[in-house]
Amino acid sequence: MAEEYRARALGDTGSSAPEKWQFGGPDARGERDIHLVLMLFTHGNLDQSGSMDAYHLRHRQRYEAHGLREVFIQDACLLPMVRDDGTEDGSREAFGYRDGMTQPTLEGTHHKPGQSAPLKAGEFILGYENEYGQLPFTPVVPAEQDPQGLLPVLDVKGSSAKDLGRNGSYLVIRKLRQDVDAFERFLSEHCHDPEDPEGDAARKELLAAKMMGRWRSGAPLSLCPEKDDPGLGKDPARNNDFCFESDPKGLRCPLNSHVRRSNPRDGLIPGDPKESLKISNRHQLLRRGRPYKDPDGEQGLMFLALNANIRRQFEFVQQTWMNNPKFGGHYDSRDPIAGDNHDPAVEGSDPKAYSVTIPGEPVRQRITGLPRFVHTRGGGYFFLPGIQALRFLAS
Ligand code: HEM
Incomplete structure (x- = not known):
């Protein structure tokens, strides 16, 4: 996809335009072009970052000795959910919602109770069948470039090419x-x-819940639309055990909410839960985001997602579900949390063209002039090699 079109499709416009990014934008070509990402994880939080600094230093010495140079560094760290008694209980993102509950289960891995049915591994890992019953596209190298035989042969009849992608993502x-x-x-x-x-406070929490599709405690509106249920919110056996088919008008969980847009589950096509689920299952993401807070006070989410096909999964979800003004029978609504809503930096943007609708009976609530709350500051797409490919690259 041409870069300009991709930026528009993903809502990377106005204050989120790639020209303004801290990394990965067009001005980051040449000297600041990113060739490799190193992700370091430790236990503890950023206040105890001493251990991370030492860990990072050890790696820096090694990669600098091999001619690599740092282009951009980003700290990020899980934010605790804090109970009334001050103890910690799970993690949240910067707006205060419990996060990291919903993950697709992969066929062949442990299926936890209350989680959605397992998906084909090829939705996330190259070299395995996907939800279409096909092998995902995979990067290959000519056999002569792998004289040590470190890579498997491509699983295509008559081909001698080597499969660089197998077990990668x-x-x-x-x-x-x-x-x-x-x-x-x-x-x-x-x-x-x-x-x-x-x-006011109770109304605020309800509006926040309607925009997300979950109370900040994590409790899904589909299961408790009227009143928060923090016990449900933190219970992994129950907090993902819901569908949308029985709520076609979004009276419990608005069609426009973030969780319903980013994964419409069985409610995509009214009256056809089976087909809806089949379609939704072809656009899933393995999310591994981490909140960040920069020294200048800026905060947000380092959104990390794994998928086998970026166009069909990440980009589709962002463009066709989250940023689509016509999703779910609306005509001027985008994802109220993470969509490209009104941004004065976009030339000609009219606040009246951005709304959020909360279905209700007898009357719905409609708020126009919805501002954009989430702004893109940088980004990129990367190949995550499997162990064999890593050995091959290192050789
Ligand atoms: C700063 C921006 C964002 C915030 C604050 C945010 C927050 C959240 C929260 C709190 C949840 C519910 C927790 C859970 O189900 O684990 C969630 C779910 C989800 N989000 Fe986001 N999100 C953001 C951006 C995105 C983006 C950019 C995408 C994809 C393009 C995305 C895709 C999803 C998906 C697929 C789910 C799971 C929905 C489900 O299966 O029920 N999110 N997000």
Whole structure:
């Protein structure tokens, strides 16, 4: 896809335009072009970053000795969910929602109760059958480039090429700034009732839940639409055990909400849960995001997702479900959390063309002028090699 078209399709416009990125944008060609990503993980949090610094230093000495140079460094760290008694209980992202609950299960791995049915491994790992019953596209090298025989032969009749992709995957990295003040301001503005100011806080939480499709505790609206249930929110056996088919109008969980747009499950085509699920299962992501807070106070999410086909999975979800104004029968609504909503930096952008609708009976609530809360600050696509490919590359 041409870069300009891709930027538009992904909502990388205005303040999120690649020209303004910290890494991975067009001005980062040549000297600042990124060839390799090294991800280092340790236990503990950023306040105890001493251990990470030492760990990083050891790696830096090794890679600099081999001629590599750092282009960009990003710290990121899980944010704890804190209970009323001050103890920690799972993790959240910067807007305060519990995160990291929903993950597709892969065929052949342990299936946890309450999680969705297993998907074919080829949706995430190259070299295995995918949900179409096909092997994913894979990078290959001519057999003569692998004289040591480190790579497997491509699983295609009559081909002698070597399969560089087998057991590898593709990694999407996006640095997404979250405007937490604007988000809280928006909730406050639209939930204030001068005749019932004491009810403002509860109304705020309800609007926040309707925009996400889950209460900040993690409890899914599909299971508890009226009132938060923190016990449900943190229970991995129950907090992902829901569908949308029985809620075609989105009265429990709005069609527009982030979780319903990013994974419509069995509710994509009204009245056809089987076909809906089949389609949804072809656009899944293995998410491994980590919140970040930069020294200048900027905060957000290092969005990391693995998939076997970036166009059909990550880009499709962002473009066709999250940023699509016509998704779910709307005409001017995008994902209210992570969609490309009104950004004054986009020339000619009219706030009236951005809305969020909360279905209700007898009347729905419709808010126009929805600002953009999540801004792209950098990003790139990377090949994550399997062990054999790593040995081959190192040789
Ligand atoms: C800063 C931006 C974002 C925030 C704050 C955010 C937050 C969240 C939260 C709190 C959840 C619910 C937790 C869970 O189910 O594990 C969630 C789910 C999800 N998000 Fe995001 N997200 C962001 C960006 C994105 C992007 C860019 C994508 C993909 C293009 C995405 C795809 C998903 C998917 C697929 C789910 C699981 C939905 C489900 O299966 O129920 N998110 N997100």
